[in-house]
Amino acid sequence: METPLTVTGFLEQARTYYGDEEAIVGADGDRFTYAEFGDRVDRFSAALQERGIEKGDRVAVLDPNTHYHLEAAYGAMQLGAIFTPLNYRLAPDDYAYILSDAGVDAIYADYEHAEKIDAIRDEVPTETYVTNDSDAAEGQWEEFDDLLEDAGTDFDAPEMSEDEVITINYTSGTTGDPKGVCRTHRTETIHAYLISVYHEITDDDVYLWTLPMFHVNGWGHIYAVTGMGATHVCTRGVNPDEVVEAITEEDVSILCAAPAVLNQLIDYYETEGEPEMMGAKRVRATTAGSAPPEATIRAVEEEFGWYLKHLYGATETGPLITISDAKRLMTDENRYELKKRQGMGILGTDVRVVDEDGNDVPQDDATLGEIVVRGNQVMDRYWNKPEETEEAFNDRVEGYYHTGDLASVDENGMIAIRDRKKDIIISGGENISSIELEDTLFDHDAVADAAVIPAPSEEWGETPKAFVVPSNGDPDDPPVSADELTAFTRDRLAGYKVVRRIEYVDELPKTATGKTQKYELRQEEWDDEDRMIGEG
Template sequence: MHKPLLTTDFLDRAREYYGDQEAVVATTGERYTYDEFGERADGFSAALAERGIEKGDRVAVLDPNTHYHLEAAYGSMQLGAVHTPLNYRLVPDDFAYILSDAEVDAVYADYEYAEKIEPIRDEVPTEIFVTNDADAVEGDWESFDEIVDAAGTDYERPEMAEDDVITINYTSGTTGDPKGVCRTHRAETLHAYIVSLHQELRDDDVYLWTLPMFHVNGWGHIYAVTGMGAKHVCTRGVDAGGIFEAVAEEDVSYLCGAPTVLNILADYYHDHDDVQTQGANDVRIATAGSAPPEANIRAVEDEFGWYLKHVYGATETGPLITTSDARRFLDEDSDARFGVKKRQGIGYLGTEVRVVDEDGEDVPHDDETLGEVVVRGNQVMDRYWNKPEETEEAFSDRVEGYYHMGDLATVDEDGMIAIRDRKKDIIISGGENISSIELEDTLYDHDAVGDVAVIPAPSDDWGETPKAFVVPASGDADDPGVTADELRQFTREQLATYKVVRRIEFVEELPTTATGKVQKYELRQREWDDEDQMVGEG
C-alpha cells in the first residue's frame, strides 16, 4: 500500500491524538494546546488564501524561534505553498536577492526584523507583508493576529503529492550567491522520521528551541517534535542564563546547539554558583558543525549531567546524515567516549555515507587517508532552485548519484568518519558558514587593501573566526595607511554581523604558488599550529 508522505501529516497527527495537550510555550508567556496551535495555523492558511496565495507560491518567514514561526510554516504548507524560512542575521541586500530569486509571494516577518525588509520592498516581487506587531514596524504591514482572527479557520487544502517541493532553504552563500535548496514533502517527512528515531523523540519530550527554526527547518524539528506530540518551548535567541532557567522551569528534556552554544553554557556554568542544570527530566543535547572541544563535552556530560549527541550534515542533506551516538562503540565509564563523540560518526538509518578519493573509490578505513564525504539518502534535497548546472555538479563530481558534501574526512576501523578539512575555503563560526571569498571581495573594495587572504582562525568562543592577512596597497605592512579597526568597520557596514572579519594582520606578501595562487594552507597551518586538530575538529 502506498500512502503519500506529506509534511502536513505531522500537525494533523498531533491534533488528532494530542489536541488538548500543551503544544507550545510562547516567548510572551502564552501556552497553546495542539488544538489551539492548529486553529491558529488554519487561520493563517485562510488569511493567505483570501490574499490569493495558492499551491506552489512561496511564503517567506523571517522570525526567531517564536510560536508565530511554527504557525506560519504550517499555515503555508497546508495550502501547498512553499515554506521559505530566512536567516534573520542577514542584511537587506541579502533578503532582496533571496526574495527575488525565489519569487516570494508573501512575507511574514517578526517585528524585530521587519525593518530589514522595509527598505527593499520596492525591489522584490512580494506584495503581502505580515508581522506580529504592526504598531512597532514602519511601513504598511498587516497584523498576524488580526488577519488570523478575521479569516476564521475555513480554507481548502489542495491535493498534494509527496514529490511536490514544500520548502526552499537558502544556503549561506559560501561560494557565491546563496542557493535555494528545494526539499519535497517526502524528503522532509523521511528526514523527520529518522530524526525522531536517532534523537529518541517521545511524546513526553519538552524541546527547547535554541537552534534557529530557519536553519533547515530547525534540523527537521518543526516536524518531528510536532508529529510526536511533544512540547515546543520557544525562545528569542540564545542566552545561557535563560537556557538553564528554561531547562529547570519547563522540565526540558531535549535541546540542540552548535559547539558555540556549548561553550557559552560551559562558561556561564563555571562563572556562576548553584546553576540548576535540569528540572524533572533527564536532558540530552545534540550538537553539530565543528567537533566541540573535549572540555565542553566533559562539562556537558560530567558537570551538567546531560547526554550529548554529535550529528553532522548540510542544508542540502536534510541536514542530518550521521551520528556519533553509536553506543556499542562507547564506554560510558571511560573518558575514551569523548574521542568517539568528537567524530561525526556513522550514517543515519537508510543513509549511505561514503568517503571517496578523487577517482570515486572508497578510502581505506585507516583513519589517515583523506577523501570527500558523499551521501545518498531519502532526506537529500531534490535540486537547487533554478540552478540545474550547480545541481548536476553537486551530484556527479566524484561519484554519480551522490551528493558531494565538500568536506574532507577519514574513516576509522569501525566505519566512523571524522571531518579533517574542507574542500572549499569555508569558515564555520558559531555554526554559521562564512565565505572567505566574500570577505576577500569586500576587503578588496577598500582603497588601502592591495591583496588579501581570509582563513579560519581558532576561537575559544566561536570555534573558528575569520582572519584576514592584508597586503597594504602601499606595500608597507608597518604603515598600511589604514587601521585594523577601520577595516573591521568597513566589513561591518556591508555584511551581516556574523560575517565581520574579527582579526586582521598586515603582511608584506602572501605565500603563493609559481602561478600566483595563494597557498592558504600555509596560513592555516601557522594559525592552527598550537591546536590539537585542524579545521573541523574544534
C-alpha cells in the same frame, strides 16, 4: 499499501491525539494546546488564501523562534505553498536577492526584523506583508493576530504529492550568492522520521528551541516534535540565563546547540556558581558539524549531567546523515574520542568517503577523502540552478551529493571530518588540517575560541594562522603570549603543523547557528594576494 508522505500529516497527527495537551510555550509567555495551535494554523491558511496565495506560491518567514514562525510555516504548507524560512541575521540586500530569486509572494516578518524587509520592498515581487506587531514595525504591515481574528478556519486544501517541493532553505552564500535548497514532502517527512528515531523523541519530551527554526527547518524539529505530540518551548535568542531558566522551569528534556552555544552555557555555569542545569528530566543535547573540544563534551556530560550526541549533515542533506552515538562501540576509555567523531551513516543513508577518482578511501583513519552521500532525506535540487545541482551530485561520484568536507574513516566505518576542502592548509606540499590545529589550541586553558586558516607565506606558499579569543576576553592583554601558544602547539604537533602566526581578537565572525565564518578571515588575510595557494 502506499500512502503519500506529506508534511501536513505531522500537525494532523498531533491535534488528533494530543489536542488538549500543551503544544507550544511561546517566547512571549503565551501557551497553546495542539487544538489551539491547529486552529491558528487553519486561520492563517485561510487568511493567505484570501490574499491569493495558492499551491506552489512561495511564502517567506523571517522570525526568531516564536510560535508565529511555527504557525506561519504550517499555515503556508497546508495550502501547498512553499515555505521559505529566512536567516534573521542577513542584511537587506541579502533579503532582496532571496525574495527575488525565490519569487516570494508573501512574507511574515517578526517586528524586530521588519525594517530590513521594508527597506527593499520596491526591489522584490512580494505583495503580502504580515508582522506580529504592526505598531513596532516600519512601513505598512498587516497584523498577524488581526488576520487570524478576521479569518475563519475554512480553506480549500489542495491535493499534494510527496514529490512536490514544499520548502526552500537558502544556504549561507559564503562563496557566492545563496543557493535555494529544494526539499520535497518526501525528503522532509523521512528526515523527520529519522530525527525522531535518533533523537529518541517521545510525546512527553519538552524541546527547547535554541537552534534557529530557519536552519534546515530547525533540523526537521518543526515536524518531528510536532508529529510526536511533544512540547515546543520557544525563545527569541540564546541568552544563557534564559536558557537555564527555561530548562529548569519547563522541565526541558531535549535541545540542540552548536559548540559555541555549549561554551556559552559552560561559561555561565562557571561564573554563576554552578547552578542546577536540569529540571525533573535529564537533558539530551545534540550538537553538530565540527566536533566540540573534548573539554566541552566533558563539561556538558560530567558537570551539567546531560547526555550529548554529535551529528553531522548539511542544509542539502536534511541535515542528519551521520551520528556518533554508537553505544555498543563506546567504552569508558574511548567515550569522548568517539563522541567527537561525526560517526556512522544512519538508516537508509549511503555515506562514503572517496578520493579524487571516486574510490573509497581505506579505513585507516589517516587517508583523506571527500564525504559523499545519497539518501531519501537529501535535497531534490537547487532552486533555479541546474548547473550547480549537476555539479553537486556528480563531481567525484555520480548520483551522490558532494559535501565538500574532507574526512578519514576508522576501522569501524566511523568518519571524522578533518577539514573543509576550502579550509585545508597546503604548506610546502603538505596537507594540514585546520581542525586538528584548532583542537590543539582549545586544549590550552587560556583559549576561549579559535579559528585557523591558511595565510600567505613566501617560503611555503601557505602557513597556518590562528585567530584566538583569549579566555579573559581581552585581546590586548591575553593571559598567554603568542609565543607561548606557539610553543604549546610545537610540543603537541609535527613540526610542519606548528602554529607560528597568532592574532588575538575579541570575537570570531559567526553564522546564526554558531559556525565560524572562516571565509571572512581568509578574505581579509589574502586581500593583497593574487590568489590563494589552496584556492580556499
